[in-house]
Amino acid sequence: MNLTLRVWRQKNRQTPGRFETYQAKEVSPDMSFLEMLDVVNEGLVERGQEPITFDSDCREGICGMCSLVINGVPHGGHRGTATCQLQMRRFNDGQTITVEPWRARAFPILKDLASNRSALDRIIQAGGFISVNTGGAPDGNALPVSKEIADRAMDAAACIGCGACVAVCKNASAMLFVAAKVSHLNLLPQGKAEKDRRVLNMVRQMDAEGFGNCTVTGSCEAVCPKEISLNFIAKMNRDYGLALLKNR
Amino acid sequence: MQHNLDNMKLDAHIPSGPLAAKWDRHRFEMKLVNPANKRKFEVIVVGSGLAGASAAASLAELGYAVKCFCFQDSPRRAHSIAAQGGINAAKNYQNDGDSVYRLFYDTVKGGDFRSREANVYRLAEVSADIIDQCAAQGVPFAREYGGLLANRSFGGAQVSRTFYARGQTGQQLLLGAYQALSRQIGCGAVQMFPRTEMLDVVVIDGQAKGIVARNLVTGEITPHPAEAVVLATGGYANVFFLSTNAKGCNVTATWRAYKKGAVFANPCFTQIHPTCIPVSGEHQSKLTLMSESLRNDGRVWVPKRKEDCGKPPSAILEADRDYYLERKYPSFGNLAPRDISSRAAKEVCDSGRGVGPGGRGVYLDFSEALQRLGERVVRERYGNLFDMYEKITGENAYQAPMRIYPAAHYVMGGLWVDYNVMSNLPGLFVIGEANFSDHGANRLGASALMQGLADGYFILPYTIGNYFASVKPVRASASHPEFKKACQEANAFITRLLSVKGKRTAMSLHRELGKLLWDKCGMARNEAGLKEALKRIPELRAEFWHNVCVPGEGSDLNQSLEYAGRVADFMEFAELLCLDALHRRESCGGHFREEFQTPDGEALRDDENFAYVAGWEYQGPDRPPLMHKEPLVYEEAHLSTRSYK
Numbered sequence: 001m002n003l004t005l006r007v008w009r010q011k012n013r014q015t016p017g018r019f020e021t022y023q024a025k026e027v028s029p030d031m032s033f034l035e036m037l038d039v040v041n042e043g044l045v046e047r048g049q050e051p052i053t054f055d056s057d058c059r060e061g062i063c064g065m066c067s068l069v070i071n072g073v074p075h076g077g078h079r080g081t082a083t084c085q086l087q088m089r090r091f092n093d094g095q096t097i098t099v100e101p102w103r104a105r106a107f108p109i110l111k112d113l114a115s116n117r118s119a120l121d122r123i124i125q126a127g128g129f130i131s132v133n134t135g136g137a138p139d140g141n142a143l144p145v146s147k148e149i150a151d152r153a154m155d156a157a158a159c160i161g162c163g164a165c166v167a168v169c170k171n172a173s174a175m176l177f178v179a180a181k182v183s184h185l186n187l188l189p190q191g192k193a194e195k196d197r198r199v200l201n202m203v204r205q206m207d208a209e210g211f212g213n214c215t216v217t218g219s220c221e222a223v224c225p226k227e228i229s230l231n232f233i234a235k236m237n238r239d240y241g242l243a244l245l246k247n248r
Numbered sequence: 249m250q251h252n253l254d255n256m257k258l259d260a261h262i263p264s265g266p267l268a269a270k271w272d273r274h275r276f277e278m279k280l281v282n283p284a285n286k287r288k289f290e291v292i293v294v295g296s297g298l299a300g301a302s303a304a305a306s307l308a309e310l311g312y313a314v315k316c317f318c319f320q321d322s323p324r325r326a327h328s329i330a331a332q333g334g335i336n337a338a339k340n341y342q343n344d345g346d347s348v349y350r351l352f353y354d355t356v357k358g359g360d361f362r363s364r365e366a367n368v369y370r371l372a373e374v375s376a377d378i379i380d381q382c383a384a385q386g387v388p389f390a391r392e393y394g395g396l397l398a399n400r401s402f403g404g405a406q407v408s409r410t411f412y413a414r415g416q417t418g419q420q421l422l423l424g425a426y427q428a429l430s431r432q433i434g435c436g437a438v439q440m441f442p443r444t445e446m447l448d449v450v451v452i453d454g455q456a457k458g459i460v461a462r463n464l465v466t467g468e469i470t471p472h473p474a475e476a477v478v479l480a481t482g483g484y485a486n487v488f489f490l491s492t493n494a495k496g497c498n499v500t501a502t503w504r505a506y507k508k509g510a511v512f513a514n515p516c517f518t519q520i521h522p523t524c525i526p527v528s529g530e531h532q533s534k535l536t537l538m539s540e541s542l543r544n545d546g547r548v549w550v551p552k553r554k555e556d557c558g559k560p561p562s563a564i565l566e567a568d569r570d571y572y573l574e575r576k577y578p579s580f581g582n583l584a585p586r587d588i589s590s591r592a593a594k595e596v597c598d599s600g601r602g603v604g605p606g607g608r609g610v611y612l613d614f615s616e617a618l619q620r621l622g623e624r625v626v627r628e629r630y631g632n633l634f635d636m637y638e639k640i641t642g643e644n645a646y647q648a649p650m651r652i653y654p655a656a657h658y659v660m661g662g663l664w665v666d667y668n669v670m671s672n673l674p675g676l677f678v679i680g681e682a683n684f685s686d687h688g689a690n691r692l693g694a695s696a697l698m699q700g701l702a703d704g705y706f707i708l709p710y711t712i713g714n715y716f717a718s719v720k721p722v723r724a725s726a727s728h729p730e731f732k733k734a735c736q737e738a739n740a741f742i743t744r745l746l747s748v749k750g751k752r753t754a755m756s757l758h759r760e761l762g763k764l765l766w767d768k769c770g771m772a773r774n775e776a777g778l779k780e781a782l783k784r785i786p787e788l789r790a791e792f793w794h795n796v797c798v799p800g801e802g803s804d805l806n807q808s809l810e811y812a813g814r815v816a817d818f819m820e821f822a823e824l825l826c827l828d829a830l831h832r833r834e835s836c837g838g839h840f841r842e843e844f845q846t847p848d849g850e851a852l853r854d855d856e857n858f859a860y861v862a863g864w865e866y867q868g869p870d871r872p873p874l875m876h877k878e879p880l881v882y883e884e885a886h887l888s889t890r891s892y893k
Binding site for chain 2: 031045055056059065089133139144157160184188190
């Protein structure tokens, strides 16, 4: 396959960016999207040019480090697929592909296609945990958890923190990310004691970071590589409402 | 080959007394730091995987001032996150005969009697606490309908002691540790440095006194003094270029510590994982592991006849299939340990009976399980793995068998540590995959997560206190000449990389190195091949420093530069790996020397001559390293031949 790439290049946060066009030649359909970019980068380096900066690490869809808006859709728009799992057989010979970074006020661009997603870490730091110190935990079976609840908590906990939900949202809202963590922990009996504090603190931090509000378009669910359900946002809103009432 | 031996003693400081009482007794005998004094001690934790994040969180909870560093953009991304299958613990919830002693024994035996007994026993002892801790943190472990924790049996174990969270156990355990760490960051007890890479350990008067690190966004190199340094920087499997490790995994932290005097132990003990998706082409950047839990229900086979290899699997009659693991190892069958399964796959492929491109693959077949259990159950157990397989290969494993092949996955070798997980350099602690101690020559499935969390939650927090209370280290100033020198050296290294301005990319050189090692020092090794590799590596290293092209500058986010630095270290480390493999004239665990095998092709261990840990000490760039031996003494486990027949 031969492809034309339009890639966003930006030296740093202060310098304005622009699209550059590159040709990707003899692309194998068995390559992943990132391997295709690796090959393009190899060519750039050999010609003495600076390669395209992009984040990735595990390359198996679990670490959440890769990003990329591909033809306007975060992670390229295939159900349950992160950019690193996107194989080139999904594209057509001769196609032009536009590649951009995550764009959101809360995710400042660092360079080219890499952005700073530390805002998501700070939301977790505000309350995305259960406050137990190491040692002294009761036996793992002391507190039974029904299979249904454990499974739902796991559905929410599958979030990889990539930020695609923010990148796709017209409001750059982080509601799906926050709702996933709130739901994971609030659903479990172990997380009940801090249920109210958790949701209040995490939502407060989310707002402070400059993420937008949720208008329930559902685009986040559609691009989430782990297919986290929009229902968790409803659950978080309920927990948030109850917490507000109780803490009035 | 002749090796110089000197008198530096690798004293493991194993407490006296009966095996089962050692850790209890040691915990009592270790000195404590007064709670009010803990905040005066600063600890640097490098790495934020299971070991690093659990250690940083636990140390901060105790009151120490902690700085934690990771090269990723967030501590949640460390490669522990990719572990799929599960975590072992001697809970005996299944009433199937498990116990601390059995987990200990299985681990020592699985490690082919090359691990340290006392460490392994302690690991088995604290394993149960890990499950309790993680459940309390909200790790959504799989549950039975009654609400209790579910277990499964996992590679090489005959009891069901593995706890899991779908096929994402590593992710969920890491997020548990990450959340505990985040809580400490949020309350100011841990200072987190993401996108920051450690470039050197600073040693003053023989003690580790801090690190030098580079901010990967600004390129700034800064000194970080502390009373103790903890390396939790994972393994070096990426030396093979293609491995199941994340792209960023590297040997830099442990290698540079080695060059500052830390002893590197058993580097030749590398693990090849039997169930990975086969290589599809030259462009390949990494290999993807399919959890070995698949072997619980999948059956491994190849055609009996070479002529059938090109046929579609459905066209090969049952009678013409060779279920070689079941045939060779009837009592363990498809669950035979990793080293044995990997080698068996290599053997059938070498004999020309491999399937798929290049004949480098074997089938992992679920048709029987699908018939027995139905698609719904199979989907529930392995759905995400089947999906992953389909994404990568475009094939549906519910309809046709998967193709798998072994790939470099984990390393048992690492920096030498004593019973207190401290290296030979006082103040330098090494935990998780980065150290060498618990898995011997082969790690059992679901034991890496156990060891990382054991070290971080339940071992280091005690032993580091004993170091502070007994040695009373004093923090050095950031302007100490040793810190200045280390910063200058790190800067000079970067300038040197940028100024080569050659013609080859670091990736092409890394790929060449990886290929060489995979051929000569991979699943099977022999003297001639290792000697050839030892000749080729310095040539390749010279080529690297003569012809590498690193574009851009040092004062910027420069991924080519970061990567080139890591490759430069792999180029040096590879030599030590081969040297160790050459010196160990026996086969054990993941280290298979073709000259040393039984008539039926099994590993032939040599306990008389090699029941020791080989610890290598750096002697400068132009001199061979010095080898020290830590003899392995087995008081409890009876040295026996590993048999899974």
